[in-house]
Every structure is written in C-alpha cells, then in structure tokens.
Amino acid sequence: MMVFFALLHRELRLAGRQKFDVTLPLAVAVLILLLFPLSLGPEPDLLRRLAPAALWIAALLGALLGLDRLFHSDFDDGSLDQLILSGLPLPLLVLGKSLGHWLLTSLPMTAVTLLMGIFLNLPGTAFLPLALAMILGGASLTLLGTTIMALTLGARRGGALTGLLLLPLTLPIAIFGAGTVTAALSDLPTRPPLLVLGGIFLGCLAICPFLAAIALREALD
Amino acid sequence: MTIRFHYFANPTRALRVAKTLLPFSLAAMSVLLGWGLWLALYASPPDYQQGEAVRIMYVHVPAAWMALFVYIIVAAGSVSFLIWRHPLGELIAEAAAPIGACFTALALITGSLWGQPMWGTWWVWDARLTSVLILFFLYLGYMGLRNAFDDPAKGSRAASILAIIGTINLPIIKFSVDWWNTLHQPASVLRLGGPTIHPDMLWPLLIMAVGFKFYFLSVGIIRLRNHVALRRLQALSLLSSDSSSLAAVRLSSVAPFFAMGGYAFYVWPAYGVTFCVLAILFARSAIAMRRNEAAVQRLPSPQSVS
Amino acid sequence: MGLNAESLGCRRGNRVLFTELSFSLGAGDLLVLRGTNGSGKTSLLRLLTGLSRPAAGRILWNGITITQDLETYFRQLHYLGHLDGLKSAFTARENLHYSAHLRGTIADASALNHFNVASLENMPIRLLSAGQRRRIALARLLASPAPLWLLDEPSAALDHDGVALLHQTLTDHCRNGGIAVIASHDSIAHPLAKVLEINSLRSAAS
Numbered sequence: 001m002m003v004f005f006a007l008l009h010r011e012l013r014l015a016g017r018q019k020f021d022v023t024l025p026l027a028v029a030v031l032i033l034l035l036f037p038l039s040l041g042p043e044p045d046l047l048r049r050l051a052p053a054a055l056w057i058a059a060l061l062g063a064l065l066g067l068d069r070l071f072h073s074d075f076d077d078g079s080l081d082q083l084i085l086s087g088l089p090l091p092l093l094v095l096g097k098s099l100g101h102w103l104l105t106s107l108p109m110t111a112v113t114l115l116m117g118i119f120l121n122l123p124g125t126a127f128l129p130l131a132l133a134m135i136l137g138g139a140s141l142t143l144l145g146t147t148i149m150a151l152t153l154g155a156r157r158g159g160a161l162t163g164l165l166l167l168p169l170t171l172p173i174a175i176f177g178a179g180t181v182t183a184a185l186s187d188l189p190t191r192p193p194l195l196v197l198g199g200i201f202l203g204c205l206a207i208c209p210f211l212a213a214i215a216l217r218e219a220l221d
Numbered sequence: 222m223t224i225r226f227h228y229f230a231n232p233t234r235a236l237r238v239a240k241t242l243l244p245f246s247l248a249a250m251s252v253l254l255g256w257g258l259w260l261a262l263y264a265s266p267p268d269y270q271q272g273e274a275v276r277i278m279y280v281h282v283p284a285a286w287m288a289l290f291v292y293i294i295v296a297a298g299s300v301s302f303l304i305w306r307h308p309l310g311e312l313i314a315e316a317a318a319p320i321g322a323c324f325t326a327l328a329l330i331t332g333s334l335w336g337q338p339m340w341g342t343w344w345v346w347d348a349r350l351t352s353v354l355i356l357f358f359l360y361l362g363y364m365g366l367r368n369a370f371d372d373p374a375k376g377s378r379a380a381s382i383l384a385i386i387g388t389i390n391l392p393i394i395k396f397s398v399d400w401w402n403t404l405h406q407p408a409s410v411l412r413l414g415g416p417t418i419h420p421d422m423l424w425p426l427l428i429m430a431v432g433f434k435f436y437f438l439s440v441g442i443i444r445l446r447n448h449v450a451l452r453r454l455q456a457l458s459l460l461s462s463d464s465s466s467l468a469a470v471r472l473s474s475v476a477p478f479f480a481m482g483g484y485a486f487y488v489w490p491a492y493g494v495t496f497c498v499l500a501i502l503f504a505r506s507a508i509a510m511r512r513n514e515a516a517v518q519r520l521p522s523p524q525s526v527s
Numbered sequence: 528m529g530l531n532a533e534s535l536g537c538r539r540g541n542r543v544l545f546t547e548l549s550f551s552l553g554a555g556d557l558l559v560l561r562g563t564n565g566s567g568k569t570s571l572l573r574l575l576t577g578l579s580r581p582a583a584g585r586i587l588w589n590g591i592t593i594t595q596d597l598e599t600y601f602r603q604l605h606y607l608g609h610l611d612g613l614k615s616a617f618t619a620r621e622n623l624h625y626s627a628h629l630r631g632t633i634a635d636a637s638a639l640n641h642f643n644v645a646s647l648e649n650m651p652i653r654l655l656s657a658g659q660r661r662r663i664a665l666a667r668l669l670a671s672p673a674p675l676w677l678l679d680e681p682s683a684a685l686d687h688d689g690v691a692l693l694h695q696t697l698t699d700h701c702r703n704g705g706i707a708v709i710a711s712h713d714s715i716a717h718p719l720a721k722v723l724e725i726n727s728l729r730s731a732a733s
Contacts, residue, residue, distance in 0.1 A: 200393070214303075371540065
C-alpha cells in the first residue's frame, strides 16, 4: 500500500534528520560488548564461550535504547494524533513503525554484533546462524518492544517501567538466540532453535500489531 | 446524576454475595489452615530422604499452585474486562494481583529455604524456578503498570492488556527454559516433593492447598470490597487516585522450640515468612476496607451511581 | 451532510465534565465552544474527532455512528489540537506532504500561500516562531480537502493578520458547505457562529 510506504519513508527521513538518535543505541551496544573482554581477560576460549550471551545482552540493551523514539516524540508534538487521524489502520501504523525501527536499529545492530563476534573469537561456522538468529530475534524484539511502548505511552516513569515489562517477555528470544550460537559452537544442529525463533517471530507478527493498536487507542483516549 | 459510566458500574449483586460469603470463607480458611498446620508441623511423618525438611513442602507447593492459580484469575478477569467490558472482571483482577504476587514471592522464598538443605544451593536455574521468577516479575509489572497512569481507568486497561500478553508468554517461557535446561543439563535429578506422594503426606498438602484457596477467597473479597469503596470515594474526588500498594515481605525471627531434625533453620523461617506475609496482607487489606467502607457510609446523601 | 452529538457524557480522570450534551450541525454551520479553562472544550473536541470515546452518548456523521467505521470518518475531518502536530525536524513543505500522503491524497501546493507562509516552506520547523508554526498547522487544513474541521484554540499565537486570515478561511469553508467546530476562549465573534457554552454538567445551545 502506498500509504504504508509513505509512513516508512517518513520514518526513515526523520531518522536521517536525527542521526544521533539512531547511532546512540549502536554505540552503547558496542561499548557494552567491549566491556566483556576488558573485564574478563583476553583468553580466547573464555571469550568464545561467553560470546553468545554477551552478544545477545548487548543487542537487547541496544534495541531497548532505540525504542523510546518510536512513539514518544510523535506523542509529544501532537503528530501521533495526526497519524492516527489520517485514517491509516492502526495495526498497519504499528507495523510501519516497527519496520522503521527494525531497519534503523535492529539491522545495524545485527551488523555490529557480527563484527564484534570477530573480536570475541567466534569461529567462522557460527556467523551464519548468529546472523539468522539476530535477524529473526531482532524482528521479534522490535515487535514486542513496540507493543510495550504503546502500552506505557501515557504512563509516568515510562522508561524504567518499559524495561521491567519488556525483559521477561524477551527471555525466550534470548534463550533460543544464544542457544543457536551455542549449538553452532558445539557442532550441534542449529535448525531447531532457529525454527523456534522463526515461530516466535511469526507469533509476534500475528499478535503484536493488534495488541499495540489496542494499546495506542487506549493511550490517546 | 444518572450517568452510566461503565468504569463506575456498581456490581452490587456480586458485592452482596461476597459480603455474605466472607464469614464462611474466613471460617473455612481458619479451620483448614489450622488443621493443615497441625498435620504439616506435627502429625505427618518426616520423609525418609529429606527428614523434617520435607515439611517446607506443605507451604511451598500450595504457594506455587496459588501463584499460578491467581494468575489465571487475573488473566481471566482482564480478558472479560477487555472483551466484554465487564467491570467486575477488572475489579477481581486488581484485587487478586497483589495476593498472587505474595504467593509467588513465598513460593520462591520457601523454595530457596527448601533447596539449600536438599540440593545444597539456594537457587537453581531449572525450568520451573525460572518460570516462577518470571511470573513474579510479570505480577510486579502488572501492578506497576496499573499504578503508573494518572488516570486509573487507563491504568486498568493497560494492565489488562499486559496480563493477556503475559498469559501467552508464560507457557512460552516455560518451554524455552525447559529447552535451555535440556540443552545444558542433560542429567537432572532435581525433583520437588519426591517421585510419589504417600497419602500421609498428600493429605496435609491438599488441606493446606485448599486452605490457601480460602485465604485467597477471603482476602480477595476483602480487597474487592476495598477497591469498590475506593472507587466510589475517588468518583467523588475525595481521594487521590493512588490506592493499592505492595505488601512488604519481611522475614520473621525464629523461635526455635522444635529442632525439626536439624532443619529448623529452614523449616521455621519458611512457615514464619509464609504466615507473616499472609497475615500482613490480610491485615492491611482488612484495615483499608474498614476505613474506606466507613468513609462511604459517612457520605451525605446516597447518590445513585449505577 | 451533518454532525450530530446525542447525549454525550465525558469524564476526565475522576471528574465529570459534562453530561447530556447534544447538538446538531448541518452544512455551512460553524459552532464555537465557549467555556472556562477545564470546562471540557478540548475533551469535547477530542470526542468529536473519534480519538476519545465518550462515557455516554454517541456521535453521528451523516446519520451513521462514527464508531462503525472510524477510519473513514477520520478522513472526513481535519483536527488541529493545542499542539501543532508538526515534526520539528521537517520543513513546512515536508510536513504538509506527508500529512496529505498518509491520508491518501496529494498536498495542495498553494495551501501555504493562504496563510502567507509560502516563503518559509523550505525551512525546518524548529527554526520558526510559534505563530509561524500555527499558520503552517492551519495551512494543513487547506492542503487536503475535508468537510469537517475541528479546531482547538486555532488563533493561539496568531497575530492580528493571522486571525483575520483564519476568519476568512473559516468563512470560505462554511460557505462551501463545510462544517467547523472551534473551541475558543477569546471573544472574537464570527458572524456565522453558533455558540455553545459548556459549563459543568449542563449545556445550552444558542
């Protein structure tokens, strides 16, 4: 639909005007990843064993940081009202915002974590499963994050609350995502956890836009 | 003023039923908990493997059952509120959530106290414990979200949505942690409560479980009445909108008159914490309810808010 | 074509703002909402946009309850709230462009001319004054057509000329068969206006 692409275009152009908002999550993720080898010591085996967890924690935190741009700036200047009043179906609006976030934060985050994987001594075979897991998991994280942001839109102290609400929900993604990399490192099949991640993604895709749409409507009531 | 605001809908019939039910529920609760305690602490035999420490099971397992049971109630209430706009569902969910959070915390604490003498560790990352921990955070998130809004109606709707998200997610979490455990811990010998339960142990367990259910019913009714009274007062702007709060969990001091086969350090705190928390929750709910219902009684003229 | 409000009731938080509020507007009608601060003008406007749901009563557009198809109703109206609804990182032209595009139409390039801000069209909004932003926000009304206008304090931050332009625009809109509902606490009278005083709980259309 033309309107959907207009929305996406708007999101991307806005991000282009506010580049700092977009690069900040990436910078934070990189810094956190750097802290791991610095605090654990450079021993390659240890780094390799901790790499899956470290990469996912960093990606999760980085994605969390990028989420507050999603609705709040539009809410604060009144453009969220205008977006909804343009007659765009709300689930589509949510999907458009999520896709924007995924393209701007999640996808670059995947690229960065792959790069950091090199610094953490991941073997070559682990990179493809890691990339796939990050893409699927990142998309699910984005959808879940969008839903939670919509829920906390009108709340006081929304920021801290978002973390508390989001992190339990992202646990399965972290488990299977890190599990994918661990499986790759131990020469176990990576397809089962990847399939689960795919399933979680499809589930999120089916449910989150509608739940977020309900939450948005409530927030603006 | 004949405004029909669904948010203020007065579930009078349900409240009347609740009021008549309360004394019976309290009586059943007292009898069952009393009997259960006697069986649990005295009359039931010690386990051949675990010794006296098995007595912790009689508070731990029912608490865990209640944690899940109450969450189902919260979720069901939230669903009925969101889909059918049934105000009673929302009130029940709001009243039940803190009770569920307390039971979850108790399950975790008593579990820890049981785990240390049995497994040698205060905590273990198996599927059940991790899911219960996440359940605790879901409860906290639910209560936190509800109270984070200036407009209480918005808070209850947002919290209801969250409850539904949590319901979908809970089995997923259980499954994923299970998977994670099978991947990392192929040989798991940890089982709660033993492979089969002897009837001498089953009875105290069931009685405590039913006793806890009546506790939940009693405190639930008290909190329900409290919340209805609070909403009436809020409707007339007599109170600020911030009402419910978490019951504080405090560890009790131990009065060891029964060594519990060397496990006194674990058994008594488990029971102590359980009954302290439950008693504090009960007392706070009852006091608040008395105060608010009295305030409603003192209102000048009975406006029919229906 | 008509906008009908039937027995609307509204509450904000725990306060009841108004009840049993009804009115009926046809093509060419201009309704001005008057009332003290906090009396519910903004709330009523938001109810009319469909963004908020009334605690009681219903709203009909052309005889159909708006809740039956909110998205179609949205496209029939323009709303200007307290906040301008403009992205400060975008230029005026970009704001109007996206605004129209998301409604499925194309922006009328001459809209900015009407409010004498065509010269600012390529400046980022964040560099402009409050009055200039308000004019651009008003220009959005003309950038894509809609029969119903719901405006909340549209003359806020406008200078004398701006207010005159606003009045002219409103007159043209109503003369062309449009409907407008405006919340305003200033006492500038408009010749076409019907006035609705909102005091707590009661209303009297005059």
